[in-house]
Amino acid sequence: MLRLYFFISLMCLVKSDPDETCPSFTRLSFHSAVVGTGLNVKLMLYTRKNRTCAQVINSTVFGNLNMTKKTTFIVHGFRPTGSPPVWMEDLVQGLLDVEDMNVVIVDWNRGATTVIYNHASSKTRKVANVLKEFIDQLLVKGASLDNIYIIGVSLGAHIAGFVGKMYNGQLGRITGLDPAGPLFNGRPPEDRLDPGDAQFVDVIHSDIDALGYREPLGNIDFYPNGGLDQPGCPKTILGGLKYFKCDHQRSVYLYLSSLRENCSITAYPCDSYRDYRNGKCVNCGIPQKESCPLLGYYADNWKEYLKQKNTPMTKAFFDTAEEKPYCIYHYFVDIITWNKNIRRGSITIKLKDKAGNITESKINHEPAIFQKYHQVSLLARFNQDLDKVATISLVFSTGSVIGPKYKLRVLRMKLRSLANPERPQLCRYDLVLMENIENVFQPILCPKLQM
Structure with a gap:
């Protein structure tokens, strides 16, 4: 928690841009974070028909959303400055590059923008309820729960879990990108993301000693570099703002790397990072053995293997390089x-x-x-x-x-x-x-x- 408060104290002022030709992610100032914001959830749709200009959608207006295709929701987390996530545009475009789908940004910046982390955390279930109401209407229009995929970042991972619980784990997939640890570590399954929240839950833990959740939360949990300090991130506070958020954000950038053709990160199921480093857990890479799980978008290729082995939860470890695309x-x-x-x-x-x-x-x-x-x-x-x-x-x-x-x-x-x-x-x-x-x-x- 100490690192979290330091992070908030170093935030700088972010001004809004009044000139918009297309709907965009809500941009607030640090002043808004100080005084607080009431919750307002905005859903923005991108498809291959409108990949550069979002459509604002709701329970009665669906824009270009195709009910027969996969619908992927991107849910961000705590925003102590009010600024848009720097990775959001790349994630939207990367998803549309790999598959013809509906991509919906769940913009709850009015609610996530606050210097008091507890206030943002307390709104996560309300955001989940809004998503539930919207997905209900998709189902009425002919969509399938099998085709619902939620990517949740930090607090957004737990929001995804809350939505999944309301559908009794029948959502197609949830990906948690370094699910938030503060206020969630040690909580029971009903109060956080859990393997039973979707048909397949995969999680990337990149900051388990500070802002992220330490223990496994999915059917398969990936721990890059052991889940601790990430290569290329500052090791001391002298690194400035990057010191506080680099490890936490690395989960997002590792996921992004899986959307690029030139980087396919292989992980190795193992009981511990030490055993992986000592070469004790690489049998899946040997010919005639099972294939190794891939990190990121294609992690669900391993879903059937987990079912066959009757393994509800698996931890997987791997190392990365310091720079994009991080492959080792x-x-x-x-x-x-x-x-x-x-x-x-x-x-x-x-x-x-x-x-x-x-x-x-x-x-x-x-x-x-x-x-x-x-x-x-x-x-x-x-x-x-x-x-x-x-x-x-x-x-x-x-x-x-x-x-x-x-x-x-x-x-x-x-x-x-x-x-x-x-x-x-x-x-x-x-x-x-x-x-x-x-x-x-x-x-x-x-x-x-x-x-």
Whole structure:
């Protein structure tokens, strides 16, 4: 809560634009946040027929809304400045790019705009009631609950849950983007988003130590980078306003990345982030095993698998890059050593292709234990996926600043891609790694009989 109050105190004045040619998201000032606003919900429709100019709709006026197509509602959260969400336009256009659907912005800025978070939170059930009345009319006109999809951000995720409860969990899908934690953590299912609120509920947790909800809330819960500090976000208050909202907003930008063709983020079902980082939960990426769940828009491809396995709730972990589109490419580095004594340390691996592109992975989150003739499989993460690797470099380090330098005698090193398991695996034999000294070599194709 402390971080939340700091966030509010740093908000700046936002002025409204009186000149509008198309209906747009309500724009309020920081003054409105200070004095408070009464709840007023405005629904704005975008379709491929009017993707750049919204239509204001209600329970009697439906505009271009096609009752036979999917209708996706976007519900924002707490707005302490009164400004429109910076990501809203990209989300609308991204959804329309991937599917011909109805996209409805649920603008409850008059109600969400306040410096007192509790006041905004107290209006969430009222917003849900407004949505229920509108969806009821869609059903009268021939729409199906199966085709109703609600994307809720922060407080909006719990609003989506409240709507789902009123339909006994028969909504097609709910996606919660870092559901709000303050005032909701520890609450019973009836007072928050819950896996039973829709036929499929997927959640992205990106700020579980501050503004987001910590525990699982969906049929599948994604925890990017463990759900804590996100790469590229400020680590201290010196980062200004971005420090308070960057982790929380990252869930939205990760979802947006799933709408782009050049980024498909794979997640790995696992009991803990530590187990994922140690490579214990990547069986879904192995050929002839089940496919891995995808983050974001296409997460519901995993719905049938969950039903088959009779698994009501699953946690999935993955890492991201610092910048858009955030994709990380996973490889296993298998190392067999022949040192007489046990060695403990970390490995840095660098890949280079013939064009000179270089990508690097530091596998140093936890010291690896290298024993004689024992294979250690390390999960490496790269920002680039190089199709044809020309050279590989390895650095072994014990992390000791003072003391003797050690050697790691490698009997065999093998590199295998998880993202593209059909690619030939690359090997190298009989290497001696001097501590903290880079060893560069050309790999060779591993014998096909090796696993």
